[in-house]
Amino acid sequence: MKGNLSMDTRIGKITNDINEVPPKERKFYVPVQRDMSAKEKADTQIRLYSPCACGSGKTFKFCCYRKAAA
Ligand SMILES: [Zn+2]
DSSP: OOOOOEEETTTOOEESOGGGSOGGGGGGEEEOOSOOOHHHHHHHHHHHTSBOTTSSSSBGGGTHHHHHHO
16 A cells, blocks of 8 residues: 655645656655645645636636646
């Protein structure tokens, strides 16, 4: 069983294996030692529906989050 969960602090995405993340992206990841609490999950959702940091006026989920996921 792997214990290497990491979270992308930009989008709250959980990655099972940090080794699959490109090295230049790893600085955005933090280790996850345990399951997220309900509050932390809620915070992640809030981030998705907050105005995007790029200033487009769209919510993050429908702006740069999509680009990042594509
Ligand atoms: Zn954006």
